[in-house]
Amino acid sequence: MTTTTATAEADRRTVSGSTPGAARGPRRPGRIRRIGLPYLLLLPALVLELLVHLVPMVMGILMSFKALTRFSIRDWSAAPWSGFDNYKISVDINAPAGEALLHSFWVTCGFTVLSVGLCWLLGTATAIFLQDTFRGRGVLRTLFLVPYALPVYTAVITWAFMFQHDNGLVNHVLHDQLGLTDKPSFWLIGDNSFFALLTVSVWKGWPFAFLVVMAGLQNIPRELYEAAALDGAGMWQQIRRITLPSLRPVNQVLVLVLFLWTFNDFNTPYVLFGKAAPEAADLISIHVYQTTFATWNFGTGSAMSVLLLLFLLVVTGLYLLLTSRRRKTADV
Numbered sequence: 542m543t544t545t546t547a548t549a550e551a552d553r554r555t556v557s558g559s560t561p562g563a564a565r566g567p568r569r570p571g572r573i574r575r576i577g578l579p580y581l582l583l584l585p586a587l588v589l590e591l592l593v594h595l596v597p598m599v600m601g602i603l604m605s606f607k608a609l610t611r612f613s614i615r616d617w618s619a620a621p622w623s624g625f626d627n628y629k630i631s632v633d634i635n636a637p638a639g640e641a642l643l644h645s646f647w648v649t650c651g652f653t654v655l656s657v658g659l660c661w662l663l664g665t666a667t668a669i670f671l672q673d674t675f676r677g678r679g680v681l682r683t684l685f686l687v688p689y690a691l692p693v694y695t696a697v698i699t700w701a702f703m704f705q706h707d708n709g710l711v712n713h714v715l716h717d718q719l720g721l722t723d724k725p726s727f728w729l730i731g732d733n734s735f736f737a738l739l740t741v742s743v744w745k746g747w748p749f750a751f752l753v754v755m756a757g758l759q760n761i762p763r764e765l766y767e768a769a770a771l772d773g774a775g776m777w778q779q780i781r782r783i784t785l786p787s788l789r790p791v792n793q794v795l796v797l798v799l800f801l802w803t804f805n806d807f808n809t810p811y812v813l814f815g816k817a818a819p820e821a822a823d824l825i826s827i828h829v830y831q832t833t834f835a836t837w838n839f840g841t842g843s844a845m846s847v848l849l850l851l852f853l854l855v856v857t858g859l860y861l862l863l864t865s866r867r868r869k870t871a872d873v
Contacts, residue, residue, distance in 0.1 A: 598850075604843040611837035620840075627844035638832070642845060644820075645828040649804060652735070652824060656742045657799045661792070663743070664750025669784060672758050682755075689748035697812040700741045704728035704813075734819040741809055746802070750795055757791035758784070793864045800860075801853065825849060 604617060605627055613620040633639035667685060671678055688696060703710040712725040728737040761784065769779050785792075807826040810818050816835065818827045829849065833842025 601843045601846055604839055605847050607840050609838075609840040609843070614837070614839060617839070623840060627840045628848070630841055631844050631848060638841065641823075642825070642828065642832075645823045645825045648735070648821070648823055649825040652739060652742070652822075653800060653803045655739055656746065656803045657796060659739075659743045660747040660750045660799055661796060663747040664752075665754050665788075665792075667747075667751050668754040668758055669780065671755065685751055686748050688745045689752065691745070693745065693808045694812055696745050697741055697809055700737075700744070701729070701813050704737050729814060730819050732821045734814065734822040738810055738813060738822045738824075741813060742803060742806065745809075746799065750799065753791060753795045754788060757788050761787045797857065797860055801857070804853065805849075 606622055606624060607613075607617065607620040608623040608626070609617055609620045630636060630638050631642055634643050671682060706712065706725055706727050706729075709728070711728060712722075716722045716725050726733055728734065765783050765787075766779055769783060774782065805826055806824065807830065810822060810824050810827045811830070814822065814827075816831065818824065818831075825845075826849075829842055829845045832845060833839055
């Protein structure tokens with residue numbers, strides 16, 4: 542009877558395909574397909590990403606080693622090799638090209654520090670202010686995000702009209718209404734162009750900081766603030782002891798993103814000033830554009846672009862190294 546039962550059980554397993562060997566055999570190809578399917582779906586996006594970013598980057602690096610001017614741009618691959626001559630011209634601060642690039646570099650550094658600092662400060666202060674519930678909070682959040690939602694060209698062109706000397710809104714308010722200036726100021730030329738560019742950059746950049754910080758505040762437990770209030774901690778002590786330390790990981794990423802966006806910003810100065818930016822607002826992005834397309838010196842312009850890329854890579858690497866060490870020290 543026992544033999545009959547075992548035989549019947551074996552036949553049932555054979556018919557249903559439930560033997561251990563049969564079960565593992567058919568499932569293995571299906572498991573491999575399931576694991577490889579996500580990578581297969583990502584393959585088209587990866588190929589397009591490489592074509593859009595990697596191929597132009599490699600071509601730009603190759604162009605930086607060539608004597609590429611208006612006379613050889615028709616067949617740039619046949620242009621003569623210049624070695625590191627384009628890089629030597631770019632970094633020679635005693636020559637006009639190197640001196641102008643160094644000036645543009647320092648202008649960009651000052652502009653980036655002020656813009657990133659003000660964007661972070663305004664975004665953080667506004668996010669903390671809107672953390673508590675009150676009537677009209679949703680409306681304020683929507684209004685604060687309008688500069689970030691507007692297209693860049695639309696926003697900058699609007700500011701360009703506002704900064705006009707004769708009929709601009711800025712001079713109308715500062716000079717005609719408030720009387721803060723003796724005469725209407727020139728905002729799109731001269732030294733004031735730096736402050737005009739900084740104003741536009743902060744206006745369109747701080748809502749992103751506000752959005753990121755506001756999202757980070759949602760992860761801070763309210764019990765920490767309640768316990769601190771019971772211990773007698775005021776608002777500034779709560780911000781310094783609870784809010785800012787809890788937002789450290791968010792701020793590390795936010796500052797890096799704002800730095801890269803601001804240092805590489807081309808659209809804002811180009812739309813605001815045109816092809817020739819004033820000397821006080823000569824950002825390195827617009828300076829490389831003028832060197833490349835205004836003088837048709839594509840080799841030198843490509844070398845400047847490569848130097849800019851290397852600088853950003855070094856700064857980003859050092860920043861990530863320092864922040865990771867601080868994070869490990871804080872965890873210990």
